[in-house]
Amino acid sequence: MYRGGPRHRRGIDTHRKGKFDPNDEKQVKHTKIGKVWELFEERQPELAKVPFSTRLNLERYLGIYDSLPYVWRMLKDIGSIRACWLYLALYVVVQLALSLIPAVQLWYSGQLLEIVGTAVEHRTVDKLLLLRVASSRVACSIADLILQHLSKIISRPLNARIKRYYTVHMFHVLARLDVPTYDDPLVQRQLEQAFPTNSRQSVIWRTVVGVIHMGSTTIMLVSQLSVLLNVLRNQRDGPLLAFLSFSHSFISSNQDTHTLFTRGKTWSTVWAATTHNADFIKLSGLRKAVADASHRKEIVAGNMWQYMVAEYTRCITALGEDAAEFFDVYEMFNQQKFPSFTSIIRRPLQELPHVVFTLRAVQYPASIPVSLASLNLITSSASSFSHTLLRLFEQTGSISDNFATIRKMYDAINLPNRIPDGITPYPENLQSLKSGMSVEFRNVSFKYPESNSYALRNVSFKLFKGQLCVILGQNGSGKSTVLKLIARLYDPLEGQILIDGQDIKKLKLADLRRAIAILFQDYTHFPLSIKDNIALGDPGHADDTERITQAASLGGASEFIERLEDRYDTYLERPVRDYYSGLPEGTMDLFGRAVNFGKIRGMGGMKSNQSMTLSGGQMQRIALSRTFMRSSASEPSVGLLLFDEPSASLDPTAEHDLFERLRLLRGEKTMIFSSHRFGNLTRNADVILYMHDSVIVEEGSHEDLLKARGEYARIWNLQAQAFL
Numbered sequence: 136m137y138r139g140g141p142r143h144r145r146g147i148d149t150h151r152k153g154k155f156d157p158n159d160e161k162q163v164k165h166t167k168i169g170k171v172w173e174l175f176e177e178r179q180p181e182l183a184k185v186p187f188s189t190r191l192n193l194e195r196y197l198g199i200y201d202s203l204p205y206v207w208r209m210l211k212d213i214g215s216i217r218a219c220w221l222y223l224a225l226y227v228v229v230q231l232a233l234s235l236i237p238a239v240q241l242w243y244s245g246q247l248l249e250i251v252g253t254a255v256e257h258r259t260v261d262k263l264l265l266l267r268v269a270s271s272r273v274a275c276s277i278a279d280l281i282l283q284h285l286s287k288i289i290s291r292p293l294n295a296r297i298k299r300y301y302t303v304h305m306f307h308v309l310a311r312l313d314v315p316t317y318d319d320p321l322v323q324r325q326l327e328q329a330f331p332t333n334s335r336q337s338v339i340w341r342t343v344v345g346v347i348h349m350g351s352t353t354i355m356l357v358s359q360l361s362v363l364l365n366v367l368r369n370q371r372d373g374p375l376l377a378f379l380s381f382s383h384s385f386i387s388s389n390q391d392t393h394t395l396f397t398r399g400k401t402w403s404t405v406w407a408a409t410t411h412n413a414d415f416i417k418l419s420g421l422r423k424a425v426a427d428a429s430h431r432k433e434i435v436a437g438n439m440w441q442y443m444v445a446e447y448t449r450c451i452t453a454l455g456e457d458a459a460e461f462f463d464v465y466e467m468f469n470q471q472k473f474p475s476f477t478s479i480i481r482r483p484l485q486e487l488p489h490v491v492f493t494l495r496a497v498q499y500p501a502s503i504p505v506s507l508a509s510l511n512l513i514t515s516s517a518s519s520f521s522h523t524l525l526r527l528f529e530q531t532g533s534i535s536d537n538f539a540t541i542r543k544m545y546d547a548i549n550l551p552n553r554i555p556d557g558i559t560p561y562p563e564n565l566q567s568l569k570s571g572m573s574v575e576f577r578n579v580s581f582k583y584p585e586s587n588s589y590a591l592r593n594v595s596f597k598l599f600k601g602q603l604c605v606i607l608g609q610n611g612s613g614k615s616t617v618l619k620l621i622a623r624l625y626d627p628l629e630g631q632i633l634i635d636g637q638d639i640k641k642l643k644l645a646d647l648r649r650a651i652a653i654l655f656q657d658y659t660h661f662p663l664s665i666k667d668n669i670a671l672g673d674p675g676h677a678d679d680t681e682r683i684t685q686a687a688s689l690g691g692a693s694e695f696i697e698r699l700e701d702r703y704d705t706y707l708e709r710p711v712r713d714y715y716s717g718l719p720e721g722t723m724d725l726f727g728r729a730v731n732f733g734k735i736r737g738m739g740g741m742k743s744n745q746s747m748t749l750s751g752g753q754m755q756r757i758a759l760s761r762t763f764m765r766s767s768a769s770e771p772s773v774g775l776l777l778f779d780e781p782s783a784s785l786d787p788t789a790e791h792d793l794f795e796r797l798r799l800l801r802g803e804k805t806m807i808f809s810s811h812r813f814g815n816l817t818r819n820a821d822v823i824l825y826m827h828d829s830v831i832v833e834e835g836s837h838e839d840l841l842k843a844r845g846e847y848a849r850i851w852n853l854q855a856q857a858f859l
């Protein structure tokens with residue numbers, strides 16, 4: 136079985152904040168969870184001697200304390216939302232009223248008990264009093280109902296406002312992160328935890344409600360307890376029965392809170408779980424492959440499905456019950472095998488109040504009705520009291536989780552980008568960009584984060600303003616990396632990059648990126664309309680329809696866009712799914728009619744296929760059009776055009792047209808191409824950089840390199856022979 140091995144582990148940067156070295160056994164505890172998962176937990180020396188559940192309790196409360204400044208900030212933020220305080224105050228008043236109702240009800244129950252007592256002793260009933268007490272008890276129930284409803288009515292707009300406010304925050308965080316920060320799996324995890332996508336209510340709302348409910352539950356407990364003590368004072372055996380009922384309820388609630396805290400363990404310690412189990416990794420891959428539409432063509436055409444089913448079955452059989460996600464296996468692993476002592480004595484304790492009551496009734500037969508009534512009152516109020524108490528425990532548990540999430544959320548909001556911003560505005564004079572930008576690499580070396588090998592090694596070159604440069608080389612030689620470093624998607628490990636003679640790190644990032652137009656080799660399409668896909672090339676002119684259509688025709692996309700049904704409003708992939716009822720098309724419904732969604736679809740303008748597939752070349756033309764939003768010679772804000780394999784998916788005519796257009800459009804701007812092709816482009820280039828294995832091995836014009844008779848000349852001649 137593959138176990139990760141030292142090669143894999145050495146790659147981990149143990150100095151980075153938030154990481155720990157899994158090889159250091161003093162710091163990290165390693166546990167195998169079943170066949171698949173391995174859990175690594177950070178040891179906590181200062182708390183290690185405290186018993187398990189106490190330690191977790193302590194951690195929880197310390198966690199709550201640490202999170203308080205974040206909660207305060209949250210309250211201030213909520214206060215800044217329009218009309219939120221008003222709704223919040225109303226909500227608090229309603230909850231307060233709701234929390235007092237059980238005590239009032241209990242008090243009326245005590246009154247009823249007294250009436251029964253008087254009736255037994257004096258054989259008379261004050262009918263008016265009975266009526267008043269009974270009707271007040273009913274009024275309490277109705278008031279409870281109304282208040283519950285009111286609380287729902289108020290919470291709806293309150294929740295919506297809070298959610299809207301924080302959704303914008305969340306979007307801001309996700310939108311502003313740079314590549315190395317966003318790509319870090321730890322940051323991904325942090326974002327997932329800070330902004331869980333699967334919950335319908337925002338964590339902020341849950342916390343606000345949780346804090347208010349904790350307050351109202353405490354009031355409920357205190358008021359219930361004081362009324363109960365009052366009622367019990369005059370009851371024979373009352374204190375004994377109450378003690379017995381409570382002890383049972385306490386034990387059950389204690390048990391429940393224990394399981395709650397065990398679950399809480401996963402949130403209160405630093406841990407990470409991974410798997411190196413080849414079968415499980417393969418099984419997960421197979422599951423993803425059949426669930427993802429992008430693999431369907433190959434699965435069908437390649438006749439792969441039988442093999443995939445056989446392999447899936449083999450892996451799942453080999454793993455048995457361990458073939459599950461971490462949390463499922465972990466829960467199974469943690470389940471207590473034997474019932475605990477408390478759960479064993481819990482059952483008999485439950486029966487004790489009734490046993491005591493029966494004994495008493497036998498001893499004093501005359502007091503049976505009063506004792507019966509008080510038994511009923513005491514056991515029911517004890518159970519409601521312990522229910523409230525349990526709720527308080529649960530609320531404390533979930534509030535500490537919510538506080539922790541709020542802390543993570545604000546940490547994520549403040550998450551710094553790994554590429555630091557510069558302070559020098561660029562350029563000093565916007566018109567200077569018309570004649571291009573100079574670019575210089577001085578002994579630049581670079582490794583991608585988490586990678587052990589150099590993507591660039593000691594790379595130096597200089598391009599003057601307005602030059603055309605083509606970078607050539609085999610796959611993986613480092614061509615794209617050069618372009619990424621110029622746009623400061625990453626910073627070099629060693630060396631310096633200069634733009635117009637200034638260190639690139641000193642320039643303001645937004646200014647630098649505004650001065651560069653770039654087309655990536657692995658360009659993507661946003662799940663937005665074609666119009667927006669092109670417009671995003673120049674967000675400053677996103678509403679300029681004329682500019683968009685012009686960019687589309689420069690990118691060679693306008694012709695096929697015009698032929699689409701929705702033209703520029705076409706969504707290549709609709710980001711919103713339609714919903715359908717569960718009845719499968721073609722089957723019969725309950726009344727014997729064939730299920731047919733056609734009519735509904737027609738009325739709703741819904742399509743049977745939610746994604747619009749264009750050819751690879753058409754996709755590339757849209758991406759090119761996006762770049763053309765800012766690449767024209769007349770565009771004053773751009774001085775450097777970077778194209779990474781811009782013609783890879785284009786047919787020869789389109790490629791020829793593209794290069795012609797680029798030549799004309801460029802004017803005097805600096806342009807760098809990364810390419811595999813030798814031809815007109817390289818012949819016209821001022822500088823060709825030939826890269827091999829992360830290093831520049833040849834540099835010069837076409838003629839220079841032919842004369843040098845190196846690798847460039849060899850491949851050029853090979854190509855020329857092929858056309859002879």
Ligand SMILES: Nc1ncnc2c1ncn2[C@@H]1O[C@H](COP(=O)(O)OP(=O)(O)OP(=O)(O)O)[C@@H](O)[C@H]1O
Nearest residue numbers: 583586590608609610611612613614615616617656
């Ligand atoms: N995000 C990344 N993380 C880690 N390594 C990467 C990453 N991107 C590229 N590399 C590695 O860096 C090296 C240089 O890659 P680069 O993309 O610059 O090559 P290229 O010359 O553009 O290749 P191609 O011609 O295939 O586009 C390769 O070894 C590649 O595996």
